[in-house]
Amino acid sequence: MPRCDNPRMPTPRTRPTLLAVWLMIAGAIGWWAAFSLTMERFAQLADPDASAGCDFSVLVQCSANLESVQGSAFGFPNPILGLTGWVAPIVVGAAILAGAQFGRVFWLLFAAGMTFAFGFVVWLIVQSIFVLHTLCPWCMVTWVVTIPSFYAVLLHVMRNGALPLPRAAQRSADRLMSWLPLLAVGSYAVIAVVAQLRLDVLATFL
Template identity: 35%
Template sequence: MSTPLAVVRRVRHSNTWIFGTMLFSACLSLLASFVLSVDAIRLAEDPDTALSCNINSVISCGTVALSWQAQLFGFPNAFLGLVAEPVVITLAVAALGGVRFPRWFMCAAQTVYTLGVIFAYWLFYQAMFHIGALCPWCLLVTVSTTLVFATLTHVNIRDGNLPLPARMRPALKSAIEADLDAVAVTIWLLALALLVLTRYGTQLFA
């Protein structure tokens, strides 16, 4: 008879849970990208537009959106999310339907999404330490892209899709099977929350 813990672990390692989590996270990121894109268009029309998430000097979407970092490639960064997240959503839905993608495709997806996560955290760093303001929708993108990255990495390590050294593969698979990836992601997100609180403290609620 399976114990409750064994059932939970079995569910967590199932494709339904993994790709369901990926789908949910990508949908959140797409929603945030859509809102940020609309706000970017509004600000382009009128830079003095008061956005609903302009709460105080720290929680201010407008301050972040008007920075040069928010348009690094000459257009609002949120437009990238409108292009990238539907691809992730399609991948997740297809996988939930039983489609098994070739190794090269999953490896390419891992590479592209890794670049996306790096970019998301670069923006987070810029907002935290250079812009001096935070955007709730941007923070949602940071968290959701982290979760998509974690689930994609989980699948690719489990299925052996990544071109890793032979000696690393058993160790990484064992770590995945022991749920160390879930522990790592939880600690990481809690550390981010603590960093924000430590950096801005009561200013967040002023």
């Protein structure tokens, strides 16, 4: 694969192997969740009276989300975005492991895509909890992989010089990489607390 380095962008000391592996894992999980939701949507269209395989209760279900306006935010089912979008992290991760080195423009565009995905997921979380009053299982799988993927890519473009930041900020982003699991768990905890306060999730299972 041809090198696409930007000579003005500092060369990373080491290949971001862990980032590459995570992108491939997250991409595969996210793609499978999108595929599963797409198949559920096809089943609904074929038989509107059929229950989705991920409908477990009034609270935990996919149907309400798939059939809602929010479930087709851009005029087509949201899972189609996942089917196409999650291919990118898989390809990028595989390319990094193969030795590819990407330049500033590439990383900024990739980070912009992950930022869009993160913002869209945050919007869907708000809609699911506060408007639809449901927790969609496959949607939650998407949340789980999107959030840390966004943090990882953001911190990487901060530390590798793609963003024009002072050296101190780059070093701070590099150190924060080791705290990424905690950042993700903290985000999950916030979502869980909000869902509990709004939907009283524990009462459903107790």
